[in-house]
Amino acid sequence: AQSVTQLDSQVPVFEEAPVELRCNYSSSVSVYLFWYVQYPNQGLQLLLKYLSGSTLVKGINGFEAEFNKSQTSFHLRKPSVHISDTAEYFCAVTVIQGAQKLVFGQGTRLTINP
Amino acid sequence: KAGVTQTPRYLIKTRGQQVTLSCSPISGHRSVSWYQQTPGQGLQFLFEYFSETQRNKGNFPGRFSGRQFSNSRSEMNVSTLELGDSALYLCASSLTEMGGYTFGSGTRLTVV
Numbered sequence: 001a002q003s004v005t006q007l008d009s010q011v012p013v014f015e016e017a018p019v020e021l022r023c024n025y026s027s028s029v030s031v032y033l034f035w036y037v038q039y040p041n042q043g044l045q046l047l048l049k050y051l052s053g054s055t056l057v058k059g060i061n062g063f064e065a066e067f068n069k070s071q072t073s074f075h076l077r078k079p080s081v082h083i084s085d086t087a088e089y090f091c092a093v094t095v096i097q098g099a100q101k102l103v104f105g106q107g108t109r110l111t112i113n114p
Numbered sequence: 115k116a117g118v119t120q121t122p123r124y125l126i127k128t129r130g131q132q133v134t135l136s137c138s139p140i141s142g143h144r145s146v147s148w149y150q151q152t153p154g155q156g157l158q159f160l161f162e163y164f165s166e167t168q169r170n171k172g173n174f175p176g177r178f179s180g181r182q183f184s185n186s187r188s189e190m191n192v193s194t195l196e197l198g199d200s201a202l203y204l205c206a207s208s209l210t211e212m213g214g215y216t217f218g219s220g221t222r223l224t225v226v
Contacts, residue, residue, distance in 0.1 A: 034214055043118075043204055043217035090157065101147060101170050102206075102215060104157040 002027040006105035021076040021108045023091030031093040033074045038088045118218035126224045132193040135221045139207030146188040151202040195225045
């Protein structure tokens with residue numbers, strides 16, 4: 001079975017500061033990795049995904065994430081945040097072969113202060 | 115390209131009633147998944163349908179069921195509603211798992 005741990009439930013940062021949202025996963029088989037963002041009263045929007053290849057993945061809205069296989073981590077980063085980045089962020093995995101479903105972390109609430 | 119459409123957006127039901135939620139996937143997407151989101155349990159997988167067949171099921175009681183039609187539209191049904199079924203129900207569609215899943219805006223179900 002797979003599991004995802006998001007190490008911070010809440011992250012407050014000031015506008016234009018850098019941010020890192022941490023995600024660790026556990027799986028006995030190979031997985032694909034995703035980050036989703038959820039704005040209030042909305043569904044989930046895909047930020048980026050890691051399938052294979054380069055471990056540094058760039059996504060939308062200036063976000064990027066780095067896959068570290070030895071540490072089973074997939075941390076999300078942004079060099080300079082904006083007020084509009086205030087949202088909840090979810091890390092998720094799905095197995096490459098087998099039951100096709102997303103396993104989510106508990107989410108990290110990112111709050112941007114002016 | 116239209117996104118994933120879920121109807122209705124909001125729903126209020128009474129304990130013991132049943133409810134049906136609808137999801138129209140992105141055109142061409144044959145896989146449709148359902149997730150339940152609650153503050154306490156987070157995002158949990160309900161089931162996944164592909165070409166009208168349920169391929170995967172999460173750990174939910176038999177009161178939760180679903181189906182997929184030949185046009186890939188999907189419905190989920192919850193019978194004998196309980197207060198704990200109050201949640202945001204999200205539908206997601208995908209072409210392949212590699213592309214990631216596109217989510218709808220969800221149906222917020224409140225059971226009173």
